[in-house]
Amino acid sequence: MGAIGAEDLMNWEKMQVMGNGGGEEKILVMVRLRPLSEKEITRNEVADWECINSTTILYRNSLQERSGLPTAYSFDRVYRGDCKTREVYDEGIKDIALSVVGGINSTVFAYGQTSSGKTYTMNGITEYTVADIYDYIQRHEERAFVLKFSAMEIYNEVVRDLLSTDNTPLRILDDPEKGTIIEKLTEETLRDWSHLKELLSICEAQRQIGETSLNETSSRSHQILRLTIESSAREFLGKSNSTTLAASVNLVDLAGSERASQALSVGQRLKEGCHINRSLLTLGTVIRKLSKGRHGHVNYRDSKLTRILQPALGGNARTAIICTLSPARSHVEQSRNTLLFACCAKEVSTNAQVNVVMSDKALVKQLQKEVARLESELRTPGPTCDHAILLRKKDMQIEKLEKEIRELKKQRDLAHSRVEDLLQAAGNDKDSRIHKENQPVYETCRCNGKSNPLLSENSEDHYSSDDISDPSQGVEEPLIGIEEDSDEICKEVRCIEMDESVQNGTYESFGQSVSESHESRPTLSDSVNGLIVEEESLSPLPRVVSGVHNGYSYGHPDVLSPGARSTSMTGSGSLKLTRSRSCRANFMAGPPDFEMDEQSESTPPTGLEKDFTGRPEGVLLRKQWKLPPVIYGANSSKLSRNDSLSSDCSSFIDELKNQNCTNGDEDIPTLGSFVAGLREMAKLQVQETVRQDENNVRDVALDPMHDWPLKFEKLQKLIIELWKACNVSLVHRTYFVLLIKDDFADSIYMEVEHRRLSFLKETFLMGKTAVQNGHSLTLGSSKKALRREREMLSRLMRKRYTGDERNRLYNEWGININSKRRRSQLVQLLWSDTENVEHITKSAAIVAKLIGFSEHGQAHKEMFGLSFTPPRTSRRSFGWKNSMSSLL
Numbered sequence: 001m002g003a004i005g006a007e008d009l010m011n012w013e014k015m016q017v018m019g020n021g022g023g024e025e026k027i028l029v030m031v032r033l034r035p036l037s038e039k040e041i042t043r044n045e046v047a048d049w050e051c052i053n054s055t056t057i058l059y060r061n062s063l064q065e066r067s068g069l070p071t072a073y074s075f076d077r078v079y080r081g082d083c084k085t086r087e088v089y090d091e092g093i094k095d096i097a098l099s100v101v102g103g104i105n106s107t108v109f110a111y112g113q114t115s116s117g118k119t120y121t122m123n124g125i126t127e128y129t130v131a132d133i134y135d136y137i138q139r140h141e142e143r144a145f146v147l148k149f150s151a152m153e154i155y156n157e158v159v160r161d162l163l164s165t166d167n168t169p170l171r172i173l174d175d176p177e178k179g180t181i182i183e184k185l186t187e188e189t190l191r192d193w194s195h196l197k198e199l200l201s202i203c204e205a206q207r208q209i210g211e212t213s214l215n216e217t218s219s220r221s222h223q224i225l226r227l228t229i230e231s232s233a234r235e236f237l238g239k240s241n242s243t244t245l246a247a248s249v250n251l252v253d254l255a256g257s258e259r260a261s262q263a264l265s266v267g268q269r270l271k272e273g274c275h276i277n278r279s280l281l282t283l284g285t286v287i288r289k290l291s292k293g294r295h296g297h298v299n300y301r302d303s304k305l306t307r308i309l310q311p312a313l314g315g316n317a318r319t320a321i322i323c324t325l326s327p328a329r330s331h332v333e334q335s336r337n338t339l340l341f342a343c344c345a346k347e348v349s350t351n352a353q354v355n356v357v358m359s360d361k362a363l364v365k366q367l368q369k370e371v372a373r374l375e376s377e378l379r380t381p382g383p384t385c386d387h388a389i390l391l392r393k394k395d396m397q398i399e400k401l402e403k404e405i406r407e408l409k410k411q412r413d414l415a416h417s418r419v420e421d422l423l424q425a426a427g428n429d430k431d432s433r434i435h436k437e438n439q440p441v442y443e444t445c446r447c448n449g450k451s452n453p454l455l456s457e458n459s460e461d462h463y464s465s466d467d468i469s470d471p472s473q474g475v476e477e478p479l480i481g482i483e484e485d486s487d488e489i490c491k492e493v494r495c496i497e498m499d500e501s502v503q504n505g506t507y508e509s510f511g512q513s514v515s516e517s518h519e520s521r522p523t524l525s526d527s528v529n530g531l532i533v534e535e536e537s538l539s540p541l542p543r544v545v546s547g548v549h550n551g552y553s554y555g556h557p558d559v560l561s562p563g564a565r566s567t568s569m570t571g572s573g574s575l576k577l578t579r580s581r582s583c584r585a586n587f588m589a590g591p592p593d594f595e596m597d598e599q600s601e602s603t604p605p606t607g608l609e610k611d612f613t614g615r616p617e618g619v620l621l622r623k624q625w626k627l628p629p630v631i632y633g634a635n636s637s638k639l640s641r642n643d644s645l646s647s648d649c650s651s652f653i654d655e656l657k658n659q660n661c662t663n664g665d666e667d668i669p670t671l672g673s674f675v676a677g678l679r680e681m682a683k684l685q686v687q688e689t690v691r692q693d694e695n696n697v698r699d700v701a702l703d704p705m706h707d708w709p710l711k712f713e714k715l716q717k718l719i720i721e722l723w724k725a726c727n728v729s730l731v732h733r734t735y736f737v738l739l740i741k742d743d744f745a746d747s748i749y750m751e752v753e754h755r756r757l758s759f760l761k762e763t764f765l766m767g768k769t770a771v772q773n774g775h776s777l778t779l780g781s782s783k784k785a786l787r788r789e790r791e792m793l794s795r796l797m798r799k800r801y802t803g804d805e806r807n808r809l810y811n812e813w814g815i816n817i818n819s820k821r822r823r824s825q826l827v828q829l830l831w832s833d834t835e836n837v838e839h840i841t842k843s844a845a846i847v848a849k850l851i852g853f854s855e856h857g858q859a860h861k862e863m864f865g866l867s868f869t870p871p872r873t874s875r876r877s878f879g880w881k882n883s884m885s886s887l888l
């Protein structure tokens with residue numbers, strides 16, 4: 001009888017104190033070769049197997065060697081026929097079996113063909129295990145132990161209680177808390193070692209009764225002896241805060257595997273036989289499956305044995321398998337099958353945990369202790385704490401704080417721009433009065449649909465008697481769009497005054513004009529026309545540019561790229577502008593009194609363009625987002641009116657209003673909201689650009705206009721792809737395409753759209769949520785919104801196109817005109833091919849038609865304050881606009 005060494009005890013105690021132990025480990029696989037039996041010797045059997053070292057067993061019979069079959073097999077340990085069971089136990093089994101005293105489940109089972117030595121081995125293992133457990137108990141008087149014993153036999157999928165005379169089969173149940181349990185299984189509390197012996201003899205007697213009744217089929221039943229140990233510290237015994245360790249060790253003597261091997265080799269046929277040992281067959285399958293990794297379903301439930309042993313097979317237990325072999329040549333096939341099983345088993349891992357049973361109070365106490373420990377670790381990170389964990393926590397805190405900082409900066413920037421607007425409004429009014437007295441000025445007045453860019457010597461002339469507020473009285477609101485609340489119907493818009501030097505034909509780069517005329521530095525902000533930021537009131541902006549565009553919150557941590565900086569700056573840099581003025585217009589109230597006259601098309605309204613030499617030809621021959629010359633049921637009368645800026649202005653304004661109003665019935669995103677978002681973003685970018693300029697980081701020698709055509713083409717491609725990737729509204733895409741041209745002056749919008757989308761895509765990729773009008777937006781929700789929008793557009797097909805027009809469209813888009821869902825098929829195709837610019841432009845044309853958006857690129861832009869530069873003297877036709885005019 002073995003005794004537990006002091007070292008072992010320390011290890012087990014450590015496991016208890018630390019509350020760990022076990023963990024993931026491979027099943028321990030040992031092979032035990034028995035000597036030739038008397039019978040075999042009499043039959044002149046030859047021993048063909050030999051253990052050549054402590055881990056390898058070799059098949060010696062070279063005559064019978066068949067190619068393809070291995071001759072050497074290696075395992076954790078192999079034992080020759082003359083070794084003692086004690087050795088087998090001490091060298092591996094003991095460690096696993098005695099894990100049970102540390103609260104870790106364990107299982108030891110013997111596998112092999114009949115008469116290979118399973119029972120011989122397991123008898124010894126059981127004896128040594130129980131003896132060591134008793135020894136351990138005696139050495140640990142400070143702990144109270146409860147030792148229980150049960151025994152069962154499985155034959156032909158019937159589970160019998162070996163401690164009971166009742167032959168009624170036991171049922172296996174799934175308990176939500178305890179897992180798989182065996183109903184009504186007798187569990188005897190052991191008093192002492194002699195009591196166990198007594199119980200074992202009862203088991204043996206029951207087994208023999210069964211054997212008789214089973215008619216020599218004993219080797220075909222599995223016996224499972226189970227010892228369960230519960231232990232708790234004696235001083236806490238019975239108290240509410242006591243903690244108990246509870247675990248079982250299963251000692252399993254399996255049925256002879258020869259039947260199973262037949263089943264494995266013959267397969268389905270054997271299942272039809274009357275002596276199928278389903279448990280052993282399933283055990284083989286489960287082990288094979290587990291040996292290939294824990295992927296997919298493992299069929300534990302296919303047999304009683306695997307159900308009972310499930311924790312031991314890849315679950316919460318430490319497991320050892322002793323495979324027993326007969327060395328006789330006549331059993332070579334069986335032996336090879338056993339070794340095959342052993343090979344699979346050694347690939348299987350289990351994950352044993354300490355099983356702690358705690359009272360609620362003890363649990364709460366332990367959790368409180370854990371919280372306190374973590375808190376103190378955080379406060380005073382000492383050498384004992386886990387630095388990696390601590391670092392992770394700190395990183396998370398930093399990340400959270402950075403996020404908060406970003407959010408606050410965003411809010412601060414918005415507040416700044418608001419204040420700047422207000423300050424500028426006050427300043428402008430004052431300036432304009434002074435300026436007016438001294439000299440006539442040329443102005444481009446943007447009156448948001450109320451007024452046209454015009455040349456005037458007296459800005460007061462722009463205010464009609466219907467104006468709600470007087471500019472001289474101060475505060476102006478930034479122009480947002482047409483569809484504002486009634487309170488905000490009266491909008492103020494910016495006027496840009498041109499410096500005389502520009503009028504006189506001085507064409508300076510922005511950088512030069514800034515450096516030479518510091519007093520007129522607000523010109524850049526003025527030049528963005530409606531995105532005005534008073535230079536004087538600009539505070540240093542954070543390097544993180546963030547804002548809200550169309551409800552999407554965005555931010556980009558980088559400083560603007562040199563390209564972006566120079567682009568936006570030079571976009572206005574072709575003009576030297578002086579202080580802006582503000583004017584007010586009540587474009588909703590009163591009759592529209594401005595004229596979209598031909599002058600605006602053909603003559604410079606500011607006096608600037610007459611001297612503006614224009615861009616190099618190479619730049620003017622820009623890459624275009626060409627729209628194909630297709631007409632989808634266009635209303636020609638409406639077309640001609642809209643296409644000409646010299647046509648009836650009041651109709652134009654009405655129509656524009658209507659676009660935004662009537663859109664509502666189909667839930668179409670309004671042009672106003674689109675423009676507001678775009679402006680807001682561009683404004684922030686311009687602010688950043690101004691700041692960069694103040695820091696003299698701009699390279700004035702570079703003219704970004706030169707490479708703009710190339711850059712436009714690149715950005716256009718990226719934006720189209722990002723629209724698709726971010727499920728951006730088709731209406732938004734259409735507005736963008738129709739309003740934002742390849743004009744260099746629009747470069748800033750291209751830049752900000754690209755940045756916004758890149759940020760959005762990145763947010764989605766990280767599985768994070770963007771914010772839209774205070775509502776969260778995820779990849780999933782954006783997909784849904786896009787689907788809803790397509791449905792809405794599909795409904796509008798009937799409204800906006802006649803039957804003939806629709807049929808023409810179906811034909812063109814390759815859709816069967818008899819198809820039931822042809823409208824939605826068409827809408828699904830829109831914007832689907834990001835590679836094909838013609839497809840994109842056609843898509844935009846159709847969406848524009850569906851939402852009733854008439855194309856007035858420049859006009860819209862100017863009315864909404866999107867233009868960066870004054871209108872050109874000569875309206876060259878290029879880009880989207882020209883083509884679009886033929887579509888609607």
Ligand SMILES: Nc1ncnc2c1ncn2[C@@H]1O[C@H](COP(=O)(O)OP(=O)(O)OP(=O)(O)O)[C@@H](O)[C@H]1O
Binds near residue numbers: 121
């Ligand atoms: N290592 C060994 N050394 C000496 N004798 C052994 C050894 N292993 C087994 N034997 C003897 O071989 C015989 C068969 O052993 P055992 O009954 O343990 O086989 P088994 O695999 O349990 O068979 P079954 O599946 O039919 O129950 C027994 O007489 C046993 O004493």
